[in-house]
Amino acid sequence: MNRIVAYACLALSMSLVGSYVALSKPLVAVFPVFLLAWLRFGIGGAAMLHWLKKPAGEAPMTRQTRQLVFLESFLGNFLFSICMLFGVSLSSAVAAGVIMAAIPAAVAVLSRVFLGERIRPRVALAIACAVFGIMLVSLSKTELPAQDQKGLEANLASSRAWLGHLLLVGAVLCEAAYAVIGKKLTGALGPKRITALINLWGFALVTPLGLWMAWGFDFAAVAPGSWLLLLFYALAASVWTVWLWMTGLKGVPASQAGVFTVMLPVSAALVGVGVLGESVGAAQLGAFALALAGVALATLPEKTRP
Numbered sequence: 509m510n511r512i513v514a515y516a517c518l519a520l521s522m523s524l525v526g527s528y529v530a531l532s533k534p535l536v537a538v539f540p541v542f543l544l545a546w547l548r549f550g551i552g553g554a555a556m557l558h559w560l561k562k563p564a565g566e567a568p569m570t571r572q573t574r575q576l577v578f579l580e581s582f583l584g585n586f587l588f589s590i591c592m593l594f595g596v597s598l599s600s601a602v603a604a605g606v607i608m609a610a611i612p613a614a615v616a617v618l619s620r621v622f623l624g625e626r627i628r629p630r631v632a633l634a635i636a637c638a639v640f641g642i643m644l645v646s647l648s649k650t651e652l653p654a655q656d657q658k659g660l661e662a663n664l665a666s667s668r669a670w671l672g673h674l675l676l677v678g679a680v681l682c683e684a685a686y687a688v689i690g691k692k693l694t695g696a697l698g699p700k701r702i703t704a705l706i707n708l709w710g711f712a713l714v715t716p717l718g719l720w721m722a723w724g725f726d727f728a729a730v731a732p733g734s735w736l737l738l739l740f741y742a743l744a745a746s747v748w749t750v751w752l753w754m755t756g757l758k759g760v761p762a763s764q765a766g767v768f769t770v771m772l773p774v775s776a777a778l779v780g781v782g783v784l785g786e787s788v789g790a791a792q793l794g795a796f797a798l799a800l801a802g803v804a805l806a807t808l809p810e811k812t813r814p
Contacts (some may be wrong), residue, residue, distance in 0.1 A: 514759035516769035521752035526775030529592060535741060538596040538734045543725060545589045546718020547738060550763045551712035552746020566698060570743050573696045576689055580702070581709035584686025589710070589745070591679035598672025604776050606795045607676040611769045613637075613682035622688070637798045641660035644804035687765070691757055699754035707746045737793070 535544055562568075569577070596604050613635040692700050757765055777796060781787075 510690075511759060512807065514756045515768070517752040517756035518760065518765050521749045522527065522768050522771035523699075523775045524744045524752070526608070526772040527779050528595065528741050528749075529608065529772070530776045530792050531737060532593055532742060533596050533600070534738060535734065537692075538730060539738070540721040540725065541590065541597065541713060542717035543721035544593060544738070544741075545714045546711070546722070548589070548742040548745055549585070549707055549714060551739065551742035552707050553704070553711050555743060555747055556558065556700070556704045556707070559566075561699040563698060565779075566701070567696070569696070573693070576693055577697075577702070577705050578709055580686060580689045580693060581706035582713065583682045584689070585706055585710035585746075588679050588682035588686065590808065591682060595672045595675035595679060598668045599711050600780060603669075603673060604676055604780075606777070607673060607681070608680060608769075608772050608776060610635075610676045610677070610680050611683050611687070611772065615679050615687055617682075618684050618688055630805050634801075635655055637801045637805065640795075640798050644719045672744035683769075687769075690754060691761075691765075694758045696781045699751050699758065702754050703747065703750040703763045706750065710746075 532544075539547065557612070591603070594605075617635065690702070752764075756768075
C-alpha cells in the first residue's frame, strides 16, 4: 500500500473518532448510554453484514486470533464506548479532547508492560506531560457543570466531573490496547473482516443491557435530528473509523501510526468549541498544550547515530 494513502487513512480515522467523541455529548442527553451503544453496534452491524464472510484467500482463524478479536472488541469497542460515553456525559467534549491526547503515552506504557519495551526518557517526559494535562483540566473550574453553586451541590458537581475524567482515562487505556492488538490482527485478517467481527462481538456484549434500556424508552419522543446524528455516530464509530485504522495499520508500523492519534484530541476539541459552543479557558488551553507536547515527545522519531 502507498504510504501516503496509509497516512491519510490513519489521520481520517482519528479525526472521525474525535468528532464522534464530541458529538456523543448531545446523544447521551437523548439516549441512555447502554441503549446508545446497542443501537450503534446494531446499525453498524447491519451496514457490514457482507463483510463477515471469510474471503477465499484468507486462512482460517487460529485460537489466538479468535482471542485477539474478542479482546479487541471488548476493550476497543465495548469498554471504550461505555467509558467514553459516560465520561463525556459527566464532563465535556473539550475535557475529552485533552485527556484523549494521552493515548500515545498510554501505548508506550502498555508496550512496556506487555511487550517488554524500554520506555525512553523522552517518552517518560511525554507521560508526565499527559498526566499534568489531565490534572490541570480536572482542576479547572470551567469544567464543573454547576460552578456557581455552593455547598453540597457544588461538591456533587465536582465529584461528577472527576468521575467523568477518570472514565475518560479508562477510555484512553482501552484505545491504547485497541491500537496494540489491532496491529497483530492485521497480519492474520483483512481490515473489513476485522471491523465486522469486532462489531459483532460488541453487539453481543451490550445486547442484554441495551434491551433492558430499550424496554421502557420512548422512541417516538426522539427528534429526527437526533436520529440522523445517531446514524452518523454508528457508521463513524463502528464502520468507517475501524476500517480506516486497520487499513492504515497494514502499511504503517504501529509505533509510527501512533503519531496520527493527535488528530483525535484536536478534532474533539474543535467540534466541542465550534459545534457544541463549549467555552475554553486558560486552564484548558494550558492542559491542551501540555497534552500536545506529550504527543509530540512520545511519537516524533528520534535521530539515530550512524
